[in-house]
Amino acid sequence: MGVKIVDTALRDGSQSLLATRLTTEEILRVAPLLDKAGYYALEVWGGATFDACLRFLDEDPWERLRAIRKACPNTKLRKLRDGFKNTKLQMLFRGQNILGYHHYPDDIVEKFVERSLANGIDIIRVFDALNDVRNLKSAVDACKKYGGHCQIALSYTTSPVHTVAYYVDLAKEVEKMGADSLCIKDMAGVLLPEDAYKLIHELKKGTNLPIELHSHCTGGICQLTYRRAIEAGVDIIDTALSPLSGGTSQPATEAFNYALKGTKYDPKLKQDMLDEAAAILSPIKEKYLKNGILKPKALSCNPSILKYQVPGGMLSNLMSQLEKQGAMDKYDEVLKEVPRVRKDLGYPPLVTPLSQMVGTQAVMNVITGERYKMVPKEIKDYLHGYYGKAPAPVDPKIQKKIIGDDPVITYRPADKLAPEFEKLKKEYRKIAKCDEDVLSIALFEQTAISFLKRKYGLEAESFSVSL
């Protein structure tokens, strides 16, 4: 059987290259073609798409999902496991953080999973930045309860603790938790070809789960890495339709369809459908290049990330933080500080929200001229254990300097969060017309409230909270 392909253009491609600005109208122009191309799945929702809809596009993310579902009539094989021929819709879900940036109570997680599946998602890819499996459990349980395909993604990073054995042990654990498939999520694009071969080979031996590889072209090695992963038996790879591929995104789908043609790995995608969809997406990409949302820099590879192990999105964040401070001359110094901060903090993988946190700390350490003189609240929370367990012990001296002798929690961070859904539903009954609206508010508070107010044409006075 050939390698299965998940196309990420409409989610990760848009997020990596277009600051997640692809609109629903643009998505709907290509979705029906991709639906007929023979993919395993289309990644279309979750990650930053939800936030971007509410914050920048003035769109209801739930309506987007329903519209994509409608536009993809071939993607309706929910509750079926492997063996089906049709494509499915996939989303990215940050464990207990859902699509937001902090931990939410279990009832919000469960409700979000339930409504995502009900509105059209088939596969939920759940991950936790720290690979703390306690932070995955609510989402995994809910996904299984409501009949979704639950994929658990392990955040890939390199460090003395992130060995092949570490990932195999984790894979066995998530298999026991009930995952339907496993993904190695290399958000930084730092997985080297031979390391990928070893990792996938050992994972195939250690678990029975189908294995998917998700990487980025940022470092310029992704195609080679995928090739070796395929030779090691990886079941699924993530690629993006050519206009939204390369640079900080995934490698081009068409390239793999051609490169593997006629081999035992042949993904057998319908090239004419891909060509037709790419012809529509190309001028859309040009538009974003012209209006400055797509930065030419994002389109080329940057092998220095292999040295500093910093994801592409984080590089651009660091640059804009330094630009604002008028300190672009400190860029190299900050890049060198990032791995040091990571080591101090017990080697957290650099993925949302940890990538932003570590990046900001590195900038502060360099700009103030004294390490940890200034520390953002999020880093303090992390040291208190509020994000979960650090992969390796935190440097005790650094910990002491930042939080003194404060106790560090050892329970699951969401354990102490009281249920919120019914409370919010009551509190915002005037602006939340359905459960989906309540969830938007639960995740994005003021951003969602102002969006819903505009959507329903409510005046500022009439929606004021009545407790």
Ligand code: CO
């Ligand atoms: Co990605």
